[in-house]
Amino acid sequence: MTSISNLSWVPPANNVSSLQFDNCDIPSEWLSNYFRARHEWPMNATKNMLLAGYHQYWMDSKITPPTPGEVMNWFFNTTLTNDDDSVVKALTKYTNTQCLDKFCSLLPWQGNADFAGRGMLATYATEAVFVTFYVVVLLTAKAHRSKTTGKAGFGRIHEATRESLRAFLDAALLFAIAMLVAAVYNFGITLYDSDKAVTFISSIMSAFVSLFSILPAIALHSSASSNLRRSKTRIWIWLLIGSLTIAMMGLGLFTYGSIRSRYKKVVQLDSSGQLLFEETCLDVDALGMFTGLLVCLFVILAAFVLIYVIFVCVWTQQSKKTGCFAKFRTVWTAFAAFGSMVLMWVAFGVFCYYRSHMDSRAGDSNQDHEWSFGQILALFTFVPVVIEWVTIWWEGAEDGLNGLMSDQYKVYRNDAVSQVEVEEVHEFKA
Known part of the structure; x- marks a missing residue:
C-alpha cells in the first residue's frame, strides 16, 4: 500500500513558497478559527485552506489535484498520526507574514x-x-x-x-x-x-x-x-x-x-x-x-x-x-x-x-x-x-456666586466689605 506521504501530489509542507492564495480571506479565516477553537482543527476551513493554498502548486507541477477527502486524510494522518506539525507551521507562517492585517481584523479583540x-x-x-x-x-x-x-x-x-x-x-x-x-x-x-x-x-x-x-x-x-x-x-x-x-x-x-x-x-x-x-x-x-x-x-x-x-x-x-x-x-x-x-x-x-x-x-x-x-x-x-x-x-462674580448659596447668606467683594465696616463705625459713633 502506498504511503500517504509518498503520494505524488503531496506538497513540501515545510516550504511556505508552495502556498499561494488569491487573497487573504481563506488563510486568515482558517487561523482565526483555529485559535478560537482552542487549537481544535476547523474541518471545513482546513479543507478550504489546503485546497486553495496548494492549487497553484499542483497546476505548476502538472499534478492532478486530489479530492477533498484525500487532502483531509493526508493532513490528519500527517498531523495527528505522525505528530508532524510542519504543515501547520507552514500555514501559520504564511498567514502571519502575508495576511497579518486581515488575520488580526478577524480576532475578537475588544479594545480598552x-x-x-x-x-x-x-x-x-x-x-x-x-x-x-x-x-x-x-x-x-x-x-x-x-x-x-x-x-x-x-x-x-x-x-x-x-x-x-x-x-x-x-x-x-x-x-x-x-x-x-x-x-x-x-x-x-x-x-x-x-x-x-x-x-x-x-x-x-x-x-x-x-x-x-x-x-x-x-x-x-x-x-x-x-x-x-x-x-x-x-x-x-x-x-x-x-x-x-x-x-x-x-x-x-x-x-x-x-x-x-x-x-x-x-x-x-x-x-x-x-x-x-x-x-x-x-x-x-x-x-x-x-x-x-x-x-x-x-x-x-x-x-x-x-x-x-x-x-x-x-x-x-x-x-x-x-x-x-x-x-x-x-x-x-x-x-x-x-x-x-x-x-x-x-x-x-x-x-x-x-x-x-x-x-x-x-x-x-x-x-x-x-x-x-x-x-x-x-x-x-x-x-x-x-x-x-x-x-x-x-x-458678575457677586451675583453668580450668590447663586451657589442659600438665601441665608450673601457674597460681598473684600473692598465692599471694608467700606461697609467703615460706614457702620461712623454710624455707631454718630
Whole structure:
C-alpha cells in the first residue's frame, strides 16, 4: 500500500513558497478559527485552506489535484498520526507574514473602551482644552494685573475664570482619583486572580491615562492656588492622590512579570483573542516605547512633587520674609502651571498615537470607537464647570456666586466689605 506521504501530489509542507492564495480571506479565516477553537482543527476551513493554498502548486507541477477527502486524510494522518506539525507551521507562517492585517481584523479583540473609548478620548480632550483656557487666562492676568480689573472685555473673562476655578479644580481632582482607583484595581485583580488578569496593553494604558489625569489638576492648582480657600482639605486630597499613584506604580512593577509570564502560558490557548491580538498584532517595540514613556511621565511627576515639597518647607520657614523669595514663588507657580499644561498636551498626543496604533489592525469587535453609558457620564464631569463659568461671566462674580448659596447668606467683594465696616463705625459713633 502506498504511503500517504509518498503520494505524488503531496506538497513540501515545510516550504511556505508552495502556498499561494488569491487573497487573504481563506488563510486568515482558517487561523482565526483555529485559535478560537482552542487549537481544535476547523474541518471545513482546513479543507478550504489546503485546497486553495496548494492549487497553484499542483497546476505548476502538472499534478492532478486530489479530492477533498484525500487532502483531509493526508493532513490528519500527517498531523495527528505522525505528530508532524510542519504543515501547520507552514500555514501559520504564511498567514502571519502575508495576511497579518486581515488575520488580526478577524480576532475578537475588544479594545480598552474603559480607558481608550471614544467617549473617554473626548473627555480627556475636553479637560485639556478647558485647562489650557484657564491657565492662559490666569497667567495672563498675573502678568498684566493693571489691565484685568475692568468689568468688560478681558477683565470680565478673568473674573469668571478665577471665581469658577474652585469648581474646576475639585472636578479635576475627583477625576484623577477615579482614574487612579481604576488603574489600581486593574493591577490588583492580577494578584487576586491571575485568570481574571487584564491584558498587558490594558494595564499600561490604564496607568498612563491615570498619570495623565494628574497633570490638569497640577496645572490648575499651580495657576491660582494662592487665591483659593480650603487649602488644608486639598492637601489631604493631594496626599491621597500621591498614595494612589505610588500604589499603582508599585503594583504595576510587581505584577509586570506575572502578566508577561501569563502571556507565555496561555496566549496560545486564549479563545477570547485578547492576548493573541496583543502578542501577534501589536508592535513589540512600540509597546516597549509606550512603557518607557509611562515611566518617564512618572519620574517627571515625582520630580515635580519633590521640588514642590522642598519649596513648601522652605516657604514655611521663610514665610515672614519677602523680596527675592516671594518673587521666586510667583515665578515657580507660573512655571509649574505652564509646564504641566505643556506636558499634559504631550502626554495626550502620545496617548492618541498609541491608541491609533493599536486600533489600526483591529476588527469590528473593537469597542474603542463606541460610546458607552459610563463614557458619557465621564464626559459630563466638567459640564457644571462650564455652567458656573458662564453664569459668573453673565451675572458678575457677586451675583453668580450668590447663586451657589442659600438665601441665608450673601457674597460681598473684600473692598465692599471694608467700606461697609467703615460706614457702620461712623454710624455707631454718630
